[in-house]
Amino acid sequence: MSEILDYLPLLLEGAWLTLQITAGAAVLGLVCAFASGLAAVSGSRTARAVSMVYVEFFRGTSALVQLFWLFFALPLVGIRFEPIAAGIVALGLNIGSYGSEVVRGAIKAIPKTQYEATVALNMSAYRRMRSVILPQAVVSMLPPFGNLLIELLKGTSLVSIISISDLTFSAQILRSGGSDTLTVFLVVLVMYFLMAYALTLGMRALERRGAASIGRGKIPIQRDVAKLPEPV
Amino acid sequence: MDTDKLADVVHVEPPAAREMVRFDKVVKRYGDNVVLRELDFHVKPGERITLIGPSGSGKTTILRLLMTIEKADEGKIHVDGDCLTHTRRGDHDVPADEKHIRQVRKKIGMIFQQFNLFPNMKVLRNVSEAPVHCLGLSRGEAEARAIELLELVGLGTKVDAYPSQLSGGQQQRVAIARALAMQPKVLCLDEVTSALDPELVAEVLNVLRNVAASTDITMLCVTHEMKFARDVSDRVLMFDKGQIVEEAPPDKLFTQPEHQRTRTFLRAVLEEH
Ligand SMILES: Nc1ncnc2c1ncn2[C@@H]1O[C@H](COP(=O)(O)OP(=O)(O)OP(=O)(O)O)[C@@H](O)[C@H]1O
Ligand SMILES: [Mg+2]
Numbered sequence: 393m394s395e396i397l398d399y400l401p402l403l404l405e406g407a408w409l410t411l412q413i414t415a416g417a418a419v420l421g422l423v424c425a426f427a428s429g430l431a432a433v434s435g436s437r438t439a440r441a442v443s444m445v446y447v448e449f450f451r452g453t454s455a456l457v458q459l460f461w462l463f464f465a466l467p468l469v470g471i472r473f474e475p476i477a478a479g480i481v482a483l484g485l486n487i488g489s490y491g492s493e494v495v496r497g498a499i500k501a502i503p504k505t506q507y508e509a510t511v512a513l514n515m516s517a518y519r520r521m522r523s524v525i526l527p528q529a530v531v532s533m534l535p536p537f538g539n540l541l542i543e544l545l546k547g548t549s550l551v552s553i554i555s556i557s558d559l560t561f562s563a564q565i566l567r568s569g570g571s572d573t574l575t576v577f578l579v580v581l582v583m584y585f586l587m588a589y590a591l592t593l594g595m596r597a598l599e600r601r602g603a604a605s606i607g608r609g610k611i612p613i614q615r616d617v618a619k620l621p622e623p624v
Numbered sequence: 625m626d627t628d629k630l631a632d633v634v635h636v637e638p639p640a641a642r643e644m645v646r647f648d649k650v651v652k653r654y655g656d657n658v659v660l661r662e663l664d665f666h667v668k669p670g671e672r673i674t675l676i677g678p679s680g681s682g683k684t685t686i687l688r689l690l691m692t693i694e695k696a697d698e699g700k701i702h703v704d705g706d707c708l709t710h711t712r713r714g715d716h717d718v719p720a721d722e723k724h725i726r727q728v729r730k731k732i733g734m735i736f737q738q739f740n741l742f743p744n745m746k747v748l749r750n751v752s753e754a755p756v757h758c759l760g761l762s763r764g765e766a767e768a769r770a771i772e773l774l775e776l777v778g779l780g781t782k783v784d785a786y787p788s789q790l791s792g793g794q795q796q797r798v799a800i801a802r803a804l805a806m807q808p809k810v811l812c813l814d815e816v817t818s819a820l821d822p823e824l825v826a827e828v829l830n831v832l833r834n835v836a837a838s839t840d841i842t843m844l845c846v847t848h849e850m851k852f853a854r855d856v857s858d859r860v861l862m863f864d865k866g867q868i869v870e871e872a873p874p875d876k877l878f879t880q881p882e883h884q885r886t887r888t889f890l891r892a893v894l895e896e897h
Binding site: 508512513524531 | 688691692693722726729730732733734736738740741742743744745746753754757758785786787788789802803806812
């Protein structure tokens, strides 16, 4: 058991890289998700088409093959990525395509009556999106985004295949170096679990803030009967 | 509620034309269902009209066309001398683009049956957001005016509440303040008390009575509140199947309707209440 202390530093380093790749891909994925999701609900036919192709392509093909494309195939036509960059780009584009559907769905789910109210107040399309639709839609995006983030964290183990020394890769090294496979992989499981759990807690906190931002907290209905306007 | 004060806060510009609203052979279809067939009518500046008629007769559709939530299939709608549906290009009229529509739509406001407040904004923001972004007021000015309006609808203490923390009657009064904050010349009201518990109807109608008494806003009202219609409106239009069956001042139409259709309808409504 004291062996753990020997290989813990390597595993922690791997976990740290895993978190960095998760963060990078999450940021890229978020940008892609909003760009593509907003394009999908826009008035422009071209924008909608581009979004659809992006989503269908990246959801419809395997993330592993996408990674191989970036890392092994593109260099053949002169486009070269650092391994970590390739990992972040492949995972980010992939998760962004799922995120795009989340964004689109959340925007579409805002009741039509909200749209009508913005028309009655003569808001521009931009103002409608910015002040009314997105602030509400983002709140309902948070739980599915949380799921995607966990998926992404677990999906980062793919990059170990292109020799990035993330958590999974480090574990493989230890195994092939003759360490106790049972404990090593147990520790790795626990580490993934702890990271995922931390992300879950973070997302929950965001969700609570989101709910409060649309008045959906635990606040009782107030009736101000004393303040009724006088009849004329 | 202080009637004079309301007149101070809600400045309605004087009318630019002799007719505030004009429907000109307006046709609206949903598929094969012809909801409005060549509808013609007009409303004078400052006039309050009430639209009545059986369910499905097209009352809501008329207000939604005027508010540009729906598009007319044929015909033209004019507001305060401007054509809402078309613009002139060369010597013929083409369907209006978004820019033109927004220009004319400034003059129109609407209050909905389900209030349609923005749940993500506190009451103050609900009332001040559009004036900041669509009228170009500063945040400070818009909020000062919003507070005045909210006080006038009896909600001065609720500026910091979210809509979900308010009763239906309170929400609808916020919606009235929000519409008035845009200084509309024309206000569309579609069954604004129908979604309310009976004991909350009066507070909303009282506010509307005050708006009617103290401003020159032209009002088009769809309502089943016959007493309110009688008190407030100058003219009642009875619709059936997308056409006007009969129109008259409320005293006349409610007591001596000329058409059988109107009589049957009024009897049904009165029995219900
Ligand atoms: N979005 C829509 N799609 C299809 N048909 C519609 C739509 N909106 C309204 N209609 C139809 O148009 C007709 C008129 O509807 P409208 O809502 O204007 O009636 P109304 O007079 O307001 O009725 P009510 O008193 O029930 O509110 C109805 O036959 C309705 O079914
Ligand atoms: Mg209706």
